[in-house]
Amino acid sequence: MRVNVNLNSQAANLDLFVVPHDGPALLGRDWLGKLRLNWQEIKTLRSTTCESTSLNDLLETHKELFSPGIGTLKHIKGSVTVNSDAKPVFLKARTVPYSLRTKVEQELDKLQTDGIIEPVAHSNWATPIVPAIKREKSFQDIKELICSDKVLCHYDPKLPLKLAADASPYGIGSVLSHVFPDGTERPIAFSSRTLNQAEKAYSHIDKEALALYWGYQYDIEFRGTKAHGNADTLSRVQLPSIREPLDDEDPIDLFYSRKFDDLQIRRETQREPVLSQILDCVTRGHFPQDCDDKLKPYYNRKDELNVYQGCVTWGNRVIIPDILREKVITELHSGHIGIVKMKAVARSYVWWPKIDEAIEEICKACYGCKRVQNAPSAAPVHPWNFLPKAWHRLHIDFAGPFHHAMFLIIVDAYSKWPEVFEMKSTTSTATINTLRTLFIKPGKVFQQK
Ligand SMILES: [Zn+2]
Missing domain, CATH: 1.10.340.70 (Endonuclease III; domain 1)
Structure with a gap:
């Protein structure tokens, strides 16, 4: 319908629509175009003191609802339903550790004061108290951990993998993670172990390499300790190593x-x-x-x-x-x-x-x-190698032909002891066989020339 509108000294003839719905009245753009509103007045914020006492009255009337503490439910009785054939069980109280006794008593007193529990003289049902010390700090830590990027995710063959490895003086740790398209990382698996005796003697850089050696096919990326908390931590709190050192040395x-x-x-x-x-x-x-x-x-x-x-x-x-x-x-x-x-x-x-x-x-x-x-000529041979004992290094060569025969000459470098064999053949098989008979006698040879 068409209506005449007056606002302060302004007047206009405007369209007014009446619609069959609940809701606030709306001032349309066509109205706003014709009527000039005092926007400054509309947008100004003013603080006013609450004149009404109804809120304060409400808070006063039900103050126990807003007071600190646990509160109790009045005039309502709870019931526990058990099977009709259930037999009452009365378990004896467990001995509370001495160090916790005071704390447990204080807690029971508090529950009684708060009206949560009350003493009874007799009961057919009883179960002992098992005090569990809640540690707020560890609880918060767990909460943070669950929300953090350290929580495991499932392996997805389509996503790139990242292996992070680190070493401490006594252990190695590694974390296999997925890199998600948004750049975040979530671990797939963690592992860590202690170093065995030989590995502990490695230099630190070798220990780092040992940690990496668990990986498969990867690009190596260096990260500082700060960006690297997970693997670094694992290397310091490892599980025992399964492989212990072998007795045989190379x-x-x-x-x-x-x-x-x-x-x-x-x-x-x-x-x-x-x-x-x-x-x-x-x-x-x-x-x-x-x-x-x-x-x-x-x-x-x-x-x-x-x-x-x-x-x-x-x-x-x-x-x-x-x-x-x-x-x-x-x-x-x-x-x-x-x-x-x-x-x-x-x-x-x-x-x-x-x-x-x-x-x-x-x-x-x-x-x-x-x-x-x-001098331009070759220098004398340098006698570097220490020989700890006889039969450690042998010098071997063929001599001949002499008297229509070849001779295998073996000289021990330490004692200069010579062994001479007349050889019917100088093939490698014949040489090996001859040397074998010789080596059976005095033992192991470390170096041959
Ligand atoms: Zn010299």
Whole structure:
């Protein structure tokens, strides 16, 4: 219908629609276009004091509903329904641990004061109290954990996988996760275990590699500890390892460890203050930020240092403790092979800070070395390998023909003991058979030339 509208001094003829529905009256755009409203007045907020006392009265009347505490339900009786053939059971009270007795009594008093329980003189039914200490902190932790990204998800072959691995001085841990399209990660599986005795001796970087070795096919991504809480934590709270070390050692390891034993490198490494500190740093995978000058040369190589058989190594070079350095230099120098070759031999076996300077010093003062340095011909063979006993290394070759026969000549490098066999044939089969009869006699040979 068409109506005449007056607002303050304004007047307009406008359409008014009456519709058969409940709801507030609406002022349409056509009305707003014709009538000018005081928007400033409409949008202003004013604070007013509540004149009405009805709310306060309500709160006062039912104050027990709003008071702190648990409250009780009045005038309503609950009932417990049991099977008609159920027999009453009266269980004796359990002994409450002494440390909890006061707490339990306090709690019972409180329940009685609150009107939740009341004492009875007799009952056919009874069950003992089992006090369970609620720890608010652990409850909150669990709540947070359930909401966090650490909760397992199901494996989905369509989603990319991520393997996170980490190591601590005594364990390794890893987490296999899915990466979801929005970039979030959810774990599929966790695993962790303790390191066995041999693994504990690994340098820290090797332990990290061991943790990764559990993976399958993966791209390696480095993450700092902070971004990496899950695997890092697992590596510190691992399960026991199933595989314990094998008693058999690799014969090659045995050979090198014996060589180390001969020089007492392991023992002296532990005795020397600087090197024992480095050994500790490498094993734990942690070097101090500020280190004194004595540690600097090692600190500069910290990512390449390793631990092998209780000795610190840099690459394949054993780091020689201070007290043994002169002995090793003397040994390196014994063939008078000159600065260049001596350095080359050292590079294959040993290192310590300023080893090159030490080599230069000894060679510059040596007439024999100077002569070798200038000579173009091959240097004498360096007798590096220590032979701990007879029959450790043999030198074998054929001699002949002599008196229409070939001879297999075997000389023990340690004792120079010769063994000579007349050979009807020099085929490998014949040679192996002959050597076999020889080896049955004195035992194992470690090295053949
Ligand atoms: Zn020399």
